[in-house]
């Protein structure tokens with residue numbers, strides 16, 4: 586027998602990214618008449634009905650290999666968003682795998698990446714998986730926007746990626762165009778800006794900047810998109826990146842044939858054509874966020890106005906105690922200590938029924 590220690594490599598455990606407990610995991614430990622999952626920013630309206638039909642229509646073909654490549658999906662993305670072209674899109678199994686392709690493509694041990702906490706914590710694990718170094722330049726306190734000057738000062742010859750989440754998870758805040766221009770126009774050529782805009786459909790701020798604006802100027806910017814949020818397809822695992830033709834072609838070198846399975850592709854294509862479902866989703870979030878703002882203000886809750894489908898607040902007690910109190914009402918929310926926000930809780934905006942139960946729980950806490 587050989588020495589087994591010599592056969593193992595050391596990995597950063599990606600499971601350290603706590604994606605949040607699922608409804609069935611929770612139900613195994615507690616019984617609820619009704620459980621509202623407002624902890625993972627999913628779409629409370631469910632999947633697009635057109636996507637569900639596409640899955641059913643294609644189920645009998647599963648014995649065959651599906652699409653060798655993602656050409657049809659790219660065409661559908663371009664049809665839904667005519668400012669994109671197929672040569673500037675690459676697809677993967679979720680925004681998470683888009684991020685993984687990017688870190689695999691650009692990082693080697695010792696290189697540095699800038700993140701701005703509180704933020705989506707998967708970045709840290711992916712950076713460390715490549716042996717690269719995380720440099721945290723926290724968001725500006727109070728307003729939670731990017732600290733442009735501090736980010737620019739943190740760039741060294743070893744910096745390879747700056748991760749930006751706009752609008753930001755978990756705070757729901759956004760960095761405006763003026764600030765973003767100031768940052769991206771000053772980033773040197775050896776740095777790639779990963780512009781994670783998976784919540785962009787929910788933004789209604791007139792000065793919210795999009796990744797494509799910078800890509801069209803030829804900048805080293807990669808936009809990250811997901812079907813898990815506005816399209817309601819978190820379980821299917823589908824996402825895409827947008828970048829210059831040069832960066833897209835480079836990243837596509839590491840994609841596998843048949844990388845996106847048949848059902849994901851047909852569901853994604855159908856969801857992209859379901860403008861009605863997307864509009865209903867965005868309208869619901871807009872109406873419900875206004876309703877929640879008023880309810881929060883009535884209770885004196887300290888919250889941050891949001892450009893996403895969730896609201897960040899600063900509870901008056903220990904985060905986990907607060908989360909458990911809401912769970913007693915059958916409402917799951919997310920404590921954000923692991924995102925780098927030791928005083929924050931993130932609550933996905935639900936429908937009126939879910940939000941009413943949420944307010945019942947919050948009223949008992951803030952009474």
Ligand SMILES: Cc1ncc(COP(=O)(O)O)c(C=O)c1O
Nearest residue numbers: 679680681705754783811813824
């Ligand atoms: C900011 C951000 N980026 C990326 C993702 C990954 O999304 P996906 O479900 O497509 O992997 C998430 C998911 O919550 C997110 O919040």
